[in-house]
Amino acid sequence: MQQGKSAETPPRGQAPKRKRVTKAQQREATIAQILDAGEYLFSRRGFFGVTLKDIAEEVGVHTSLIHYYFDDKEALFEQVVARRAPLVNEKRVAAMDRYEREAGGDITVAGALHAFLDTNLELYDSGEEWRNYGALAGLINNSSEWGARLMDDNFDSAVLRLVELLRKALPDCSEADLFWGYHFVSGALTLTLARTGRIDKLSGGACDSNDFAAVRQRMAEFMAAGFTTVCGRSKGPGGATG
Amino acid sequence: MQQGKSAETPPRGQAPKRKRVTKAQQREATIAQILDAGEYLFSRRGFFGVTLKDIAEEVGVHTSLIHYYFDDKEALFEQVVARRAPLVNEKRVAAMDRYEREAGGDITVAGALHAFLDTNLELYDSGEEWRNYGALAGLINNSSEWGARLMDDNFDSAVLRLVELLRKALPDCSEADLFWGYHFVSGALTLTLARTGRIDKLSGGACDSNDFAAVRQRMAEFMAAGFTTVCGRSKGPGGATG
DNA sequence: ATTATCTATAGATCTATAGATAATGC
DNA sequence: ATTATCTATAGATCTATAGATAATGC
Numbered sequence: 001m002q003q004g005k006s007a008e009t010p011p012r013g014q015a016p017k018r019k020r021v022t023k024a025q026q027r028e029a030t031i032a033q034i035l036d037a038g039e040y041l042f043s044r045r046g047f048f049g050v051t052l053k054d055i056a057e058e059v060g061v062h063t064s065l066i067h068y069y070f071d072d073k074e075a076l077f078e079q080v081v082a083r084r085a086p087l088v089n090e091k092r093v094a095a096m097d098r099y100e101r102e103a104g105g106d107i108t109v110a111g112a113l114h115a116f117l118d119t120n121l122e123l124y125d126s127g128e129e130w131r132n133y134g135a136l137a138g139l140i141n142n143s144s145e146w147g148a149r150l151m152d153d154n155f156d157s158a159v160l161r162l163v164e165l166l167r168k169a170l171p172d173c174s175e176a177d178l179f180w181g182y183h184f185v186s187g188a189l190t191l192t193l194a195r196t197g198r199i200d201k202l203s204g205g206a207c208d209s210n211d212f213a214a215v216r217q218r219m220a221e222f223m224a225a226g227f228t229t230v231c232g233r234s235k236g237p238g239g240a241t242g
Numbered sequence: 243m244q245q246g247k248s249a250e251t252p253p254r255g256q257a258p259k260r261k262r263v264t265k266a267q268q269r270e271a272t273i274a275q276i277l278d279a280g281e282y283l284f285s286r287r288g289f290f291g292v293t294l295k296d297i298a299e300e301v302g303v304h305t306s307l308i309h310y311y312f313d314d315k316e317a318l319f320e321q322v323v324a325r326r327a328p329l330v331n332e333k334r335v336a337a338m339d340r341y342e343r344e345a346g347g348d349i350t351v352a353g354a355l356h357a358f359l360d361t362n363l364e365l366y367d368s369g370e371e372w373r374n375y376g377a378l379a380g381l382i383n384n385s386s387e388w389g390a391r392l393m394d395d396n397f398d399s400a401v402l403r404l405v406e407l408l409r410k411a412l413p414d415c416s417e418a419d420l421f422w423g424y425h426f427v428s429g430a431l432t433l434t435l436a437r438t439g440r441i442d443k444l445s446g447g448a449c450d451s452n453d454f455a456a457v458r459q460r461m462a463e464f465m466a467a468g469f470t471t472v473c474g475r476s477k478g479p480g481g482a483t484g
Numbered sequence: 485a486t487t488a489t490c491t492a493t494a495g496a497t498c499t500a501t502a503g504a505t506a507a508t509g510c
Numbered sequence: 511a512t513t514a515t516c517t518a519t520a521g522a523t524c525t526a527t528a529g530a531t532a533a534t535g536c
Contacts, residue, residue, distance in 0.1 A: 023487060023534055030488080044386050048291035051524060062490055067526060069488095135386065141440070142384040142433055144286050144377065148440035156444060179445035180460050186440075187433030188426035191384055198383070198390040198428075202398060203421035218422050218472050225471035226464035265508055265513060272514080293498060304516055309500060311514095486535070497524070502517105509512070 031069050033059045036129060038080045043136035046143075047077050078150070081140065084133050085154035088123065092158035095119040096165055110224035112165035116158075117189065117220050124193055125212040131195065138194030141186065159186075166227065173231035181227045188219065273311050275301045278371060280322045285378035288385075289319050320392070323382065326375050327396035330365065334400035337361040338407055352466035354407035358400075359431065359462050366435055367454040373437065380436030383428065401428075408469065415473035423469045430461065 021029070037058035041050040052073055056063040070076040092115075099115035100107060124134035140147040159182065166178055195209045207214065263271070279300035283292040294315055298305040312318040334357075341357035342349060366376035382389040401424065408420055437451045449456065 026488065026534090046288050046290060046385070048288060052526090053524075061488095063524090064491085064526080065489060073525070138384045142380045142436045142438065143288070144436070144438055148438040148443070151438075151440055152443055159444065175445060175448035176456065177460065179441055179449045180456065181464065182444070183433065183441045183449065184426075184430035184461065184464055187430035189429070191425065191429030191432065194384045194386070196384065196386055196390040196393075198393055199421055199425045201390070201394055202401065202424070203417060206417035207421045207425065214418065214422065218419065219426065222423065222426055222468035222472045225467035229467035230460050230464045268508090268514070294500090295498075303514095305498090306500080306517085307515060315499070486533100488533075489531080491530070492528090494527080495525095498522080499520105500522105501520080503519105504517070505515080507512100507514075 027069075030059075030061065030065070034061075034066055034069060034076070035080050035083055036132075038076055039083075039129065039132045039136060042077060042080060043132045043139065046139055047073075052076075081136065081150050081154055084130070088120070089155065089158040091119050091123055092116055093161055096158075096161055100165065107165055107169045108224070109166060109169045109227045110220055112162060112169055113185070113220040113224050113227075115165075116162045117185075117223075118216050120189070121192070121212045121216050121219070134193030135195055138190040138192075141190040170227065170231045173227070177231050178227075181223070181230060184226065185223050188223070192219075269311075272301075272303065272307070276303075276308055276311060276318070277322050277325055278374075280318055281325075281371065281374045281378060284319060284322060285374045285381065288381055289315075294318075323378065323392050323396055326372070330362070331397065331400040333361050333365055334358055335403055338400075338403055342407060349407055349411045350466070351408060351411045351469045352462055354404060354411055355427070355462040355466050355469075357407075358404045359427075359465075360458050362431070363434070363454045363458050363461070376435030377437055380432040380434075383432040412469065412473045415469070419473050420469075423465070423472060426468065427465050430465070434461075 034055060037055045038050070041054055041058065052063050052066050055076075056066055066076065070079065095115040095118075096112065099111055103111055124130050137151075140150050163178055163182060166181070167173065170178070192209075192212070192215050197209050199207045200209050276297060279297045280292070283296055283300065294305050294308050297318075298308055308318065312321065337357040337360075338354065341353055345353055366372050379393075382392050405420055405424060408423070409415065412420070434451075434454070434457050439451050441449045442451050
């Protein structure tokens with residue numbers, strides 16, 4: 001079913017192996033291939049549904065090579081998750097910083113959510129590796145303890161920055177309302193990233209799991225209205241529900 | 243770590259085995275225990291993270307007994323999912339039917355969502371078995387193909403009934419807006435059911451993953467505001483955002 | 485000399501089946 | 511006689527390690 005180790009097709013779109021490169025380059029390239037393959041496979045079947053052999057075959061190397069580069073399966077999984085998280089956070093924070101600067105004192109819920117979500121949805125739609133990574137995040141976010149811990153470790157900082165903006169937009173909103181609101185956003189976002197295809201079938205074709213542009217057109221406004229309503233009031237004139 | 247096979251502690255709250263019962267009763271009891279144990283374990287670690295031996299030990303029987311009652315591991319998993327789905331759907335539909343009857347012609351988005359969500363959140367908080375089942379649904383909903391198919395097979399009917407009500411409340415809303423809205427609701431709901439504990443830590447204690455009453459107080463109104471805003475207009479006087 | 489990769493294998497599972505045993509059913 | 515449960519085991523993995531091999535590094 002998979003492309004196997006045919007020398008013709010370089011696995012997962014990586015460069016073909018061994019082509020006049022230094023050892024350091026070769027090392028980095030192989031590690032990246034293993035992480036890519038793990039990301040791809042873990043995103044479909046979860047931690048326990050993937051064997052090191054699956055990953056090794058996807059890359060076209062022997063299983064023992066994975067042990068050469070990674071302590072164990074769990075460490076590999078955590079590195080898969082950790083690899084792209086910093087860029088996710090940087091982009092989120094950069095977008096929110098920019099928004100805050102441009103908004104001056106007039107921060108709105110919708111504005112903050114647009115900054116947080118739109119950049120993010122674009123990133124997670126910007127290539128196969130990001131689509132896989134998003135689907136993996138979707139799985140992890142709905143998994144019990146271990147998943148919650150991984151989400152904490154990797155994504156909390158930027159999320160707290162969002163909540164800070166929301167707090168400025170809704171100064172009278174309770175902490176519980178703010179964080180439950182974020183919880184709803186988080187569930188909706190990670191289900192989107194998971195691209196399970198459920199909404200496609202359910203909607204009889206009106207929606208397409210892979211149409212992130214459609215999500216961007218709706219999600220920030222949808223959630224902003226929720227925050228504004230639940231928190232009981234918008235922030236003064238020119239409120240957030242536009 | 244688990245309670246093992248101590249004869250004193252009946253596993254998963256089931257009745258102790260073999261107590262003057264007919265074979266049919268014994269059969270049903272054992273099957274129920276296996277499904278309960280599977281539900282519990284699958285909800286924490288997913289399909290691949292649980293072995294038949296894990297389940298057998300949790301129940302206190304031999305692994306081969308699971309094969310006696312179930313074709314294979316996959317069939318067991320599907321039966322775990324299928325077992326409680328009819329009751330979920332019945333309760334959802336009954337609540338929505340009642341709401342529609344009582345509302346007369348004046349169906350609101352918030353009313354429909356309250357009917358769908360509140361009954362559901364209550365059910366999923368009504369005992370350990372329901373908490374486990376909800377967490378399992380949370381996992382499945384964010385899993386790729388197989389998960390989406392299981393959700394379709396088990397939960398579509400009641401969901402389509404909800405969309406029907408929403409369509410009546412928002413007659414000018416596009417199908418895409420309706421179903422994307424449901425997609426957001428679905429993600430938020432299944433993350434809630436998963437009870438991962440993430441929001442507890444993130445909010446510094448302001449929220450508690452297990453406080454479904456707090457979710458009930460917020461979720462329907464939050465989502466109703468989202469639908470109403472994204473669909474562009476509410477349905478005439480006395481609209482839905484109250 | 486170092487290191488990227490492979491071969492070989494240990495030891496521990498895992499799912500599933502065949503067949504034995506010990507109850508209940510009638 | 512039937513059936514709920516257990517014993518024993520086949521055959522297939524799975525993770526991980528030890529040690530060999532074949533490149534690059536200097």
